[in-house]
Amino acid sequence: MCAKTTDTLTHPVCSRDYLLLFSRIFVGVLFIFSGLIKANDPLGFGYKLEEYFEVFHTTFLNDYSAGLSILICAFEVILGGALLLGYKGVQVAWGLLLLIIFFTFLTFWSAAFDVVRTCGCFGDAIPLTPWQSFSKDLILLAFILVIFVKRKKIAPLFGKKLMDIAVGVVVVLSFGFGLYTYNFLPVIDFLPYHKGANLPAYMSVPPGAPQDEYEINYTLKNKKTGETKRMTDKEYLKTEIWKDANWEITGEPENKLIKKGYQPKISDLRIMDSQGTDYTREIIESPYYNLVVVAYNLPETNVKAIGDLNALAINAGENYNIRAVLLTSASASSAEEFSRKNRLVMETFYVDAVPLKSMVRANPGLLLLKDGVVVNKWHFRALPSYQELEENYFRNN
Numbered sequence: 001m002c003a004k005t006t007d008t009l010t011h012p013v014c015s016r017d018y019l020l021l022f023s024r025i026f027v028g029v030l031f032i033f034s035g036l037i038k039a040n041d042p043l044g045f046g047y048k049l050e051e052y053f054e055v056f057h058t059t060f061l062n063d064y065s066a067g068l069s070i071l072i073c074a075f076e077v078i079l080g081g082a083l084l085l086g087y088k089g090v091q092v093a094w095g096l097l098l099l100i101i102f103f104t105f106l107t108f109w110s111a112a113f114d115v116v117r118t119c120g121c122f123g124d125a126i127p128l129t130p131w132q133s134f135s136k137d138l139i140l141l142a143f144i145l146v147i148f149v150k151r152k153k154i155a156p157l158f159g160k161k162l163m164d165i166a167v168g169v170v171v172v173l174s175f176g177f178g179l180y181t182y183n184f185l186p187v188i189d190f191l192p193y194h195k196g197a198n199l200p201a202y203m204s205v206p207p208g209a210p211q212d213e214y215e216i217n218y219t220l221k222n223k224k225t226g227e228t229k230r231m232t233d234k235e236y237l238k239t240e241i242w243k244d245a246n247w248e249i250t251g252e253p254e255n256k257l258i259k260k261g262y263q264p265k266i267s268d269l270r271i272m273d274s275q276g277t278d279y280t281r282e283i284i285e286s287p288y289y290n291l292v293v294v295a296y297n298l299p300e301t302n303v304k305a306i307g308d309l310n311a312l313a314i315n316a317g318e319n320y321n322i323r324a325v326l327l328t329s330a331s332a333s334s335a336e337e338f339s340r341k342n343r344l345v346m347e348t349f350y351v352d353a354v355p356l357k358s359m360v361r362a363n364p365g366l367l368l369l370k371d372g373v374v375v376n377k378w379h380f381r382a383l384p385s386y387q388e389l390e391e392n393y394f395r396n397n
Helices: 018-039 042-055 059-085 089-113 130-149 160-183 199-203 233-239 280-284 303-320 332-341 353-359 386-392
Strands: 213-222 228-232 247-259 290-294 323-328 347-350 365-370 373-379
Touching: 018 042, 018 059, 018 130, 018 160, 042 059, 042 089, 042 160, 042 353, 059 089, 059 160, 089 130, 199 280, 213 233, 228 233, 290 303, 290 353, 303 323, 303 386, 323 332, 323 353, 332 347
Parallel strands: 290 323, 323 347
Antiparallel strands: 213 228, 213 247, 290 365, 365 373
């Protein structure tokens, strides 16, 4: 007969609570995965937080979105790691329960009121609809409730000294990873402007691709009885109600999207000059190297980095006749003033802030394009020298 014990992981098989064991592994791994995926792109998750701040009228938190993003991602990883290690089981169970209740509320609110189209639970790696996110949180809630009910049975894997070291490593790595990707670039780029992306191909719809399917809804009224009814275009034709002179269509027919067709990976990129002329194709389809500087928020951009990028543009233009452009979402007047003040040689073009934030997670950042392909991209904290650009790219142009 097996001895009684509360240790579910290190004692004989007969003493283990397999439901608790599975719940710990499932929840712990999923929390670590979710936290790391978001920490890979903390700015992107920060933008998602700003959407929620807008919904709940707490936009005063926008300035802290990046910091909160790093904190939340690290907290997820730490909770997941602590759960797997069996560290402070009671406290971790409470933390998991409170966090999943909060997340479930947010995803339900997003789904029910259609206010945030994607929750950002797994970043841009695995986009989920609001209802998918809510369903995922309900499943997690069920397993976390198992953990919470059995929280006193969670035992540590190691002794106190080794456990403290293991948890300390998890904490350092959790915050370190988020800080690294925030100050440089995502380790894995899941956005459509990733290195090697063919932008013209990402913006086009392949021949024969499925198109959006719509359903037309009519409102009809019976002239004699005053009865009203709604019918789809298919029902309208099938029932041949149009042959009955007593029924007439009232109001405007309503088009309803019932099935989305093929969606290009990039559908919102428009590069314009101050006069509204479209330069999108000219810039992204150039067969030569182009330096594309992205500074979506000029008032908050790193001015020193802009100066370094300007120097790169000067050398590249003088020695290899390489075009350099600045893309920003600022107004034409403020961009022109900024350009004069910093003596920029780059041509300035205007793009909506949304695609600019997707191009490179930096303000400013640099993309090197050729034949519509993103050859490489850099955060302003890791800009290449002119010599590196020349040796690795320009000499082979």
